[in-house]
Amino acid sequence: MPTATHDPKRRALGKGLESLLPSRPAVVPQIAATAVEVLGKPIDLPLDSIERNPYQTRTHFDETQLDELAQSISATGVVQPIVVKKIGEDRYQLITGERRWLASRKAGEKTIPAVIRSANDEQTLEMTIVENLQRADLNPIEQGKAFERLSREFKLTQEQMAYRTGKDRATVGNFIRLLRLPEFVQKKVESGELSFGHARAMLALEGDAATSAAQKILALNLSVRQTENYVQGLINPESKPKPEQKKDVQPEDPNVREAQDQLQRKLGLKVRIEDKHGKGKVVIEYANVEDFDAIIAALG
The missing domain is CATH 3.90.1530.10 (Conserved hypothetical protein from pyrococcus furiosus pfu- 392566-001, ParB domain)
Known part of the structure; x- marks a missing residue:
């Protein structure tokens, strides 16, 4: 019986995000230069x-x-x-x-x-925000608020903001989505008790579920990787078989699992890949228009 390692169909699923989210040539946005005179x-x-x-x-x-x-x-x-x-x-x-x-x-x-x-005031605002975003010591919530303000007041796209500040577009989107987290979680991120990686892993959770998860993560001092696994267990409880069912449940293909995890980390949304012998479907769940826009942007 061919294994996942030798089956070319399985191997294709294991290529990572590149096989699902095709790369696009970099587009240099046409942003008007800030007119400042020394x-x-x-x-x-x-x-x-x-x-x-x-x-x-x-x-x-x-x-x-x-x-x-x-x-x-x-x-x-x-x-x-x-x-x-x-x-x-x-x-x-x-x-x-x-x-x-x-x-x-x-x-x-x-x-x-x-x-x-x-x-002028508009140029001052833009210069201040961009200068702050280029600093390494700005906390993730402050970065999210700065990006959100650039988007709201200057109508910049995430791709334009990424180009302007030297950050990855997906990272810009994740910073902005951090502002959807409950206030308790945001304060823990601001104080440094939770890292950007912890917060990003919790983006797939909402409301009280995110708050409860954050409390447990803090209490158990979970690493980012442990947090990712913990959150995946919360949103996919069916993937954890009961002890008496273990003998009857086939192990999930590791390539499929890795592709699913990469997609969830990349998008900050719940993703499910249903695969049978190299055929199946990818289900991405979104809670609002911003999530939907992030999916469209990622897919090009």
């Missing part, structure tokens, strides 16, 4: 003349890291100038560099090096 070289501006950026998407600044940066600034000064725009006579508004601005105030500095740029 008005001069860095100059020292009084800290008190600079106002906070009202479009700032960051909500968490680690106080320990701010203290460390303040100490560094006291010793060596600000290495990279902040970026501001003029909003009045001797008054400026931050565009980027809020951590350096806050740390300089902590350090007791009177001035800070800054580059003045000409930008």
Whole structure:
């Protein structure tokens, strides 16, 4: 009897997502360049003349890291100038560099090096969001909110946002979908108790089910891989045979199982592959229009 390893039909199913989601040539979106004009070289501006950026998407600044940066600034000064725009006579508004601005105030500095740029409110918002998204220390929920704001206020597609920030399109979609998770789960992600991988695995769950799952994941200190297996067990309880049924149940083809798991991780949605001798169907469940759009985008 041919095995899954030698059966060419089975082997095709084991090629991964490429066999189900054909690759498409990269499309460079036509995004209008942000029209900002550098008005001069860095100059020292009084800290008190600079106002906070009202479009700032960051909500968490680690106080320990701010203290460390303040100490560094006291010793060596600000290495990279902040970026501001003029909003009045001797008054400026931050565009980027809020951590350096806050740390300089902590350090007791009177001035800070800054580059003045000409930008309207819309350009300021876009520059702030994109700059923040390119930072490695922005937490996943903040990233999701920033991407959602780019989509809502600038009508950018997920592909355009991915191109603009250097991230994968599917990752952008997953960040945005994190905002559907219950508030309890989002707060645990913001605090770092749950990682992006944990949260992404829970996207297939909804409401109280996601909250209960998060509580168990935290209590048992599950890894991301263990979380993925746990969630799959919750949404596919029939795949776990009862002890007395084990002798009568045929083991699932590992290639089919791997393809199904990859699809679920890629889409963040419940996926079921029903396969019989190389023929069958792929069932993808979605809860709303955003999920449906993500499926269409992935399929091209």
